[in-house]
Amino acid sequence: MNSDRYSRQSFLGADSQDLISKCTIAVVGLGGGGSHVVQQLAHIGFQRYVIYDYDVVEESNLNRLVGATLSDSLAETPKLHLAKMTIFGLQREARVRGFSCKWQENPEPLRECQIVIGCVDSYKARQELEIACRRYLIHYIDIGMDVHSKDQLVIGGQVILSSPSSLCMKCMGFLTDETLAREAAQYGNAGERPQVVWPNGVLASTAVGLAVDLVTNWTRSDRLHAWLVYNGNENTVKESHTLRNRQTTSCPHFSDADVGDPVLREL
């Protein structure tokens, strides 16, 4: 390996490439957001991956799926395969464990990770991933985008960091009983979710930036939780007002003691 390869990111720290190469990172969902994430992680030098996606490339993905071509939509190439090609194209020695299933169907590999980046579509899916990450002591980074229409169309999105011993997505005000209930009521009637490439790119880049900071702490921010709000109309990413105005300093929803495989206890 050419020693110049990472010279332009040496500001991350003298031992940053060693730290990055030892980190096992999962990406759940390899669509519009996940394909960007995987590509950036491979460029940065991550070597150990756990990736999940059971979908194949369709024509409607080509507006945003990084690495996908017309041929892939015709051949219905698995998104998992595209992600592996991207990683191995940049990191020949990478250890990639890819699973063409829901992560819940094979959760053990996820537990070995230090970071999980969730690129999933629903609040429920986010909540389930966060619960697993808390149970097995994993930093969870969530990304998502949507297009809202009230008076005018607005592209919105979020990047959230939820770490063990810190605030969770409920504490931050992102996941609420109302949003989960509303989503459950609309189950099966979600319609077409608007997705475009550039917000996914912004959100994925922000998530990868958080991941690199978790591994290297190059910013010295010591940040264990974050909710960053993307406004695609203004092209801004700002700290959530909801989070900033919260007085919560500790998480009542998860305890560091509630970890490991669930055990049935006799009453």
Next chain:
Amino acid sequence: MSIQFKLTGALYREIMRDLERPHRFAAERVGFVSGRMGSLSAGGKLVLVTRYHCIPDDCYIDDPDVGARVNSEAITRAMHAVYHGRSLREGIFHVHLHQHHGEPVPSKTDWREIPKIMPGFQAVGRQAAHGMILLSADHAVAWVWLPGGEPTISDSISVIGIPIRVFERKALQ
């Protein structure tokens, strides 16, 4: 079979802070941590460290032949932790710090003394993993007595904080 450990950054700092404190006469400090098991692929085990049990100053015995020797009260407290963690299959791990950098290796005294306390822990918490964790200034290694098994060395210990630390055995790198 892979055995991996994880603990939060906050807990790691708590352990290090306590073990680095000087003692009135002991050359080093020791402690215990509780650890709960999770399952990994291919029969691997994940030990999630949940809390630290500091050993009070007056539980140390003045013995210049070893870095630290603790009395029966310290062991009894550890046994209590195992007893109360039985329903959660929570085991106990002796922990101490070697004052150097790099991968720690158990001393002859470590190998002679620490395994002696394992049968007691195993008798109380039969379904839990017990063992010892050795820390250095920038590394860590664990030896694990799985239920009904011989001691096995861990593959890695991950500190889930900022920055993330993954302490791996040199042999695996």
